[in-house]
Amino acid sequence: MKYFIEKASQHDYADILDIMQYWNMHHIPSVEMEELDLSCFFVARISNIIGGAGGYKVLSQKTGKTTLLGIRPEFLGMGIGKSLQEAMLVAMFNAGVKHVITNTDRTETILWYKKHYGYYEIGQLKKQCDFSLSDVDSWTTLEMNLEEFIQKKLQR
Known part of the structure; x- marks a missing residue:
């Protein structure tokens, strides 16, 4: 199956929450996750279905954060998570972000x-x-050097 990554629109909100419900990450807004800023979200579209979604937030001039990343279970293993993550990283890099943090509780993640x-x-x-x-x-709070990652990606 082919998919493509695009910026999310207001019409995607319910589908994004539906995806996050598979992973118990749909309690929005909550003390863990404020309201979604869809201008900082990407979706993976497979035909007319949203197969995954990921969002980010620019925290300061140099720091960004991935906020949510989820894939519908039936589309796991297709590379959608990587494509969404890279779209978010490029968007943050283009906004001047140098370091990205994320929080996760899943060992495999x-x-x-x-x-x-x-x-x-x-x-x-x-x-x-x-x-x-x-x-x-x-x-578990993780951090990455976004400049280093982008430079390595460009060298490939």
């Missing part, structure tokens, strides 16, 4: 971020409510 993007652990953050894995009470 931590390993994925480290392997593909050079993230490293910088701390733990206690969860404020049930979000993502219900049996994990803290987030």
